[in-house]
Amino acid sequence: MVVTKKKENKMEKGAILSDNRQYRYCLWRIWDNKKSLVMFIGLNPSTADENHDDRTIKRCIGFAKEWGYGGIYMTNLFAYRSTSPKNLYEVVSPIGDNNDRFISEYADRCKLIIACWGNHGRYLDRSLEVKKLINNLYCLELNNSGEPKHPLYVRKDQQITKFN
Secondary structure (H helix, E strand, O other): OEEEEEEEOOEEEEEEEOOOOOEEEEEEEEOOOOOOEEEEEEOOOOOOOOOOOOHHHHHHHHHHHHOOOOEEEEEEOOOEOOOOHHHHHHOOOOOOOOHHHHHHHHHOOOOEEEEOOHHHOOHHHHHHHHHHHOOOEEEOOEOOOOOEOOHHHOOOOOOOEEOO
16 A cells, blocks of 8 residues: 655645555545545546546535535545546456445545445445445435436536435
8 A cells, every 4th residue: 555645735635545556545635624524435536646636536626615624535436546437347356455444434534425426336236335334425416327426427516415
C-alpha cells in the first residue's frame, strides 16, 4: 500500500493506492478540517490520484462545498482503476484487497455518505454488500434500475435523498 498526502493551495490531498497503482482504495480532499466531511462511494476509480482530480472528483468537491462540508473522501465498490467500467468484468479481482475495510473505516469519519456508483453496481453483488456495511446511505438520484446515479449525470443543484 502506498499512502501519500500533500498540501496544495490550503487543501490537503491524499490517496491510498496499491504498490503498483492499479488499485485506489481511498482518495481525499480536505479544505476545512473544522467542518464535517462527506464520503462518496463510486463504482471504480478512474484517473484521479493524490496529485490530480478528474471530473468526478471535481463534481463531488462542488457538491460538498455547496452543502457546507469541509472535505470529501472518495471510495468505490471496486478499487480497480480504469476509465471504463467494462474493464471491471475482465480482471480477476476488481474489488481489491481489503476494500471493504477502507470503505468502513472512512465512512466512520464522515457525517454524510453518498452512494453514487451508477449502473454497474450490481456486478458481483457489490452494491448489496456495501449497503450492508453502511447503514445510513444517501444518494443524489436513482437511475432506472434503482441504483444511485453517478455524480456527473445529475444536476449541480441536485438535493440528496435517503438510499437505504
